[in-house]
Amino acid sequence: GNSVTQMEGPVTLSEEAFLTINCTYTATGYPSLFWYVQYPGEGLQLLLKATKADDKGSNKGFEATYRKETTSFHLEKGSVQVSDSAVYFCALSPENTGNQFYFGTGTSLTVIP
Amino acid sequence: EAGVVQSPRYKIIEKKQPVAFWCNPISGHNTLYWYLQNLGQGPELLIRYENEEAVDDSQLPKDRFSAERLKGVDSTLKIQPAELGDSAVYLCASSLDRDDEQFFGPGTRLTVL
Numbered sequence: 001g002n003s004v005t006q007m008e009g010p011v012t013l014s015e016e017a018f019l020t021i022n023c024t025y026t027a028t029g030y031p032s033l034f035w036y037v038q039y040p041g042e043g044l045q046l047l048l049k050a051t052k053a054d055d056k057g058s059n060k061g062f063e064a065t066y067r068k069e070t071t072s073f074h075l076e077k078g079s080v081q082v083s084d085s086a087v088y089f090c091a092l093s094p095e096n097t098g099n100q101f102y103f104g105t106g107t108s109l110t111v112i113p
Numbered sequence: 114e115a116g117v118v119q120s121p122r123y124k125i126i127e128k129k130q131p132v133a134f135w136c137n138p139i140s141g142h143n144t145l146y147w148y149l150q151n152l153g154q155g156p157e158l159l160i161r162y163e164n165e166e167a168v169d170d171s172q173l174p175k176d177r178f179s180a181e182r183l184k185g186v187d188s189t190l191k192i193q194p195a196e197l198g199d200s201a202v203y204l205c206a207s208s209l210d211r212d213d214e215q216f217f218g219p220g221t222r223l224t225v226l
Contacts, residue, residue: 004155036217043117043204043217044156089155099144099211100169103155 002027006090006104013080013111021075021107023064023090031092033057033066033073038087038106047075047088080111115139117218119205125224131193134221138186138207145182146215147190148204156204162188163211192223200225 007022025033032051036044048057053068062077073090090104118137126132138145144163148156159178161169164185173180177196182188192199202220 041219043219044206045217046214091155099208099213099215100158100161101156101215103157105154 002031002092002094002102004090004092004102004104006088007107008105009087010108010110013109015082015111015113016079017111019075019077019080019084019109021088021090021109023073023075023104025071025073025090025092027071027092027094027102029095030068031094033064034091034093034101035062035064035073035075036089036091036103038089040086044089080109082111082113085109085111117205117207117216119203119218119221121221122219123222123224125226126195127226128197129194131191132195132223133189133191134203134205134223136188136190136205136218138188138205139216142207142209142216143185144208144211144213145188146204146206146208147180147188148206150202150204150220152201159190195223195225197225199223 003026005024034049035047037047038044048059050057050066056065064073064075087106087108089106091101120135146161147159150156160173160180162182180190202222204220206215206217208215
């Protein structure tokens with residue numbers, strides 16, 4: 001079946017620290033992979049995506065590379081800010097399923113000044 | 114441009130009572146999704162509409178849950194009767210078409226006492 005496993009939180013970092021949130025997936029074929037972010041009191045927002053192996057998605061200083069060989073899509077940022085405090089969700093959409101999503105459980109990030 | 118609008122934002126009811134949630138998608142978006150998000154979990158799809166047609170409702174508990182999308186715009190999700198286990202956040206999302214980016218609303222947090 002299709003599933004996403006992501007690093008459990010919560011994660012607390014100091015400002016300007018390096019961030020990694022691990023995400024691995026199980027899927028048949030070649031799914032598209034996504035990271036969504038949910039700021040307090042707001043809906044989920046698409047942060048970045050990658051649709052094929054070795055693609056790198058990037059946005060707002062965040063990056064993630066689609067690794068088919070390790071079935072991973074880890075989220076990284078070189079220097080986090082207080083404004084990055086949010087819950088981050090890894091998700092996959094299997095190919096040819098018309099945008100059907102499978103989400104991970106979410107990882108809460110708190111960045112302290 | 115207005116995002117996906119949901120109301121109410123919060124709802125507290127007693128078990129066995131009915132409850133309804135409303136969603137107004139982004140103007141022009143043909144595809145509408147309802148998700149259930151339990152505490153500490155990622156969203157899970159309940160039902161997906163393409164215009165007025167429910168094209169994927171396999172995860173909707175049809176004994177107590179119902180949904181409609183009259184005229185292919187606004188949508189209502191209903192629970193009757195509510196049970197304690199229904200306490201969760203109900204998210205609505207929309208996309209231009211089935212393969213496009215999904216935009217999420219802020220959700221309705223339901224508490225069943």
